[in-house]
Amino acid sequence: MPHDVDLIILLAIGFGLALVFGYLAARLRLPPLVGYLIAGIIISPNTPGMVGDVSLANQLAELGVMFLMFGVGMHFSLKDLLEVKRIALPGAILQITVATLLGITVSMLWGWPFGSALVFGLCLSCASTVVLLKALGDKGLLSSVNGKIAVGWLLVEDLMMVIVLVLLPAISVLLGGKHIDTHGPQHAIWLTILITLLKVSGFIAFMLIIGKRLIPAIMQFVARLGSRELFTLTVVACAVSIAYGAYAVFGVSMALGAFFAGMVVKESDFCHRAEEETLPLREIFAILFFVSVGMLFDPHILIEKPLHILAVVAIIVAGKTIAAMALVLFFRYPLNTALTVGASLAQIGEFSFILAALGISLGLLTTEAQNLILAGALFSITLNSFMFTAIEPVQQWIRGRSSLARLLERSSDPLAMLPDAVDQNYLRDQVVMIGYGEVGRRITQKLIEQHIKVVIAEENREIVEDLRDKDIAAVCGVATEPSVLIQAHIQHARLVVISPMDILDIHRIVDISKQLNPAIEVLLCAENKEEAEVIRTDDVGQVFYAKEQMAINMSQYILKHIDAAHQKGH
CATH class of the missing domain: 1.20.1530 (Na+/H+ antiporter like fold)
Known part of the structure; x- marks a missing residue:
């Protein structure tokens, strides 16, 4: 075979095998790059059969x-x-x-x-x-x-x-x-x-x-x-x-x-x-990189x-x-x-x-060290998706069998409780804000400008610390836990505003809020129209989402502008 087509051969074989094994990896719910590494191993000089040009592969890498x-x-x-x-x-x-x-x-x-x-x-x-x-x-x-x-x-x-x-x-x-x-x-x-x-x-x-x-x-x-x-x-x-x-x-x-x-x-x-x-x-060259890395691996090290x-x-x-x-x-x-x-x-x-x-x-x-690293990468990447799947059952198992785990999560944590400096009178008819993202931040700012009482419940400890530095009442924790909502004094709140999050978490927060305060009004922020429709079907509270509100605001502005033009014409 003439040398001037070595690059074409490498790309054809490399991409072809990467496609096949990447597809198989995806079907097995593994990251496709596991398949790309295996494709490289197959055309490696260290395995029998077809061999790709390693020097060209290194340049592409x-x-x-x-x-x-x-x-x-x-x-x-x-x-x-x-x-x-x-x-x-x-x-x-x-x-x-x-x-x-x-x-x-x-x-x-x-x-x-x-x-x-x-x-x-x-x-x-x-x-x-x-x-x-x-x-x-x-x-x-x-x-x-x-x-x-x-x-x-x-x-x-x-x-x-x-x-x-x-x-x-x-x-x-x-x-x-x-x-x-x-x-x-x-x-x-x-x-x-x-x-x-x-x-x-x-x-x-x-x-x-x-x-x-x-x-x-x-x-x-x-x-x-x-x-x-x-x-x-x-x-x-x-x-x-x-x-x-x-x-x-x-x-x-x-x-x-x-x-x-x-x-x-x-x-x-x-x-x-x-x-x-x-x-x-970038993805094409990333695939070539992983294929070329696979070409360096010697499977004999497994034995x-x-x-x-x-x-x-x-x-x-x-x-x-x-x-x-x-x-x-x-x-x-x-x-x-x-x-x-x-x-x-x-x-x-x-x-x-x-x-x-x-x-x-x-x-x-040495090449032995490199092969150990490559083997470690292959096995760890393969196992990684299973580790994510295991998070929920492991968490339930630990919580079900270990009081120490529950203590580790919130034990004597000052951020898990509102500061003593917060006046008890403040914790009546307040708005409880679940999450302090972009939407929560803007709503809170408007409420504070209007001298409306607000308490933030937020997972991110650093955000809670910053809020407390600004003398804004905030409690740290996951709002699906009753203790967090109790600390936010949901039982005395007028409104609860829930930032965009998983539907199941929304239901848990609303259920806990209603149990603690049956009269509370619930406002929910949705990420898109489909999510908003699902929440509205469940009838858990008043739902808002960005594009819908933008359309309403723009429509109101246009109608107001046209009315003003008509009145001016008359």
Whole structure:
């Protein structure tokens, strides 16, 4: 077969097998990327049968890494992170530390040097953004408090891994790996680290000062032309050019360049359009990345090192989960939040593969270590969907058998009770607001302006703390629990306003509210027309949803405007 069609053969076979095994994985309710990894294993040189060109696959994987990091940058939301910073920042750092130490301990017991053990531990510590977003989306948890904490936690993990990717080449010689500059002096390691940090700082400063203004301006100029393909090309060119420029001019990794390109594009007014129109291309290269990673895996390790693989899977699935749950409970979040965050982090993915590849290139990891990481990823991603399914039954089992679990959730928690400073007279005929999202925030602001008494019941502890700092009565907890509504003094309230949430949760809150206060009036916010119609059919309260209210308000304005014009004409 002529060599000039190797790329076409690789793409044809790779995409074909990825489609088949991705479909089978989806049918088994597993993330499709499990299928993509298996497709790569099938065309790997380590398995019999057809073999793809590994060198070409590695180049395509580089592009895949760039687009994956570009996507991570576009998903990075400083606002979302700040909402959960008090738990996500220390929680992620401590969980990475625990998982890394477990990885170091186990691998050093196997006789590995410290440098290899450190990189190996770091590879096991970072969860997959792709897997997490898919799992939370499938369960409808992305916009929930638990989902925001899990995503914020992972954003901190991603940032930590970006820092590791930047610093690891500079310190590799200290860890027993190759020197990043084979022509330079071997002893000037601290000077090398300083130069690396200065280059990274220069690149970040350039992106924040110039790139943040230049790229949105270019996108706006192209958008005015009205050409969809030119706009898509502009976004792709920004991602690839900045990634390469970061490497060629500043000497930093192309992955870091692509990450900052995504962050800068997100800051523009066209971020949603850019994300939507580049999504197919990013997904295609992500598939190629996972296929190429599968091509590196040697299945023989399943037979040769089964106990090693078992230890790796135990660290990822059990060690990380227990550490994350303990930290979440320590921060006084409920058991459901702890289980959700624990399940979210019980897998590894793209950053682990990127870091493992860098470790091999620096001489810090062996192919055996990479195969263990790949095996750990395959098994943990496969098990992850089952862990999410198990959250509810595990929660019920724990609560049914352990009084300690109930105490852990709300034991002596000052935020679970209204402050003593709240006047008892205030807690009569007040409005109880369930949830303090965008809708709840605006309604509360209007009520306070009109000197109407309001009490907030909110799951997010940081929001409750901020509200109390502003002298707004707020209680922390899940409103489906009677104790939370009792603390909000629902029994004396005039109205209860419920933010958009699951229908079953709405019914639970309304039932508890009616039991405690049969005369209370219920107002409900729905996300869409279908949800509003379901709630209206159930007849649990007065329902509002955004598009309907916008149509009513606009209709009233138009009619008022026309009436005024008629009166003026007469």
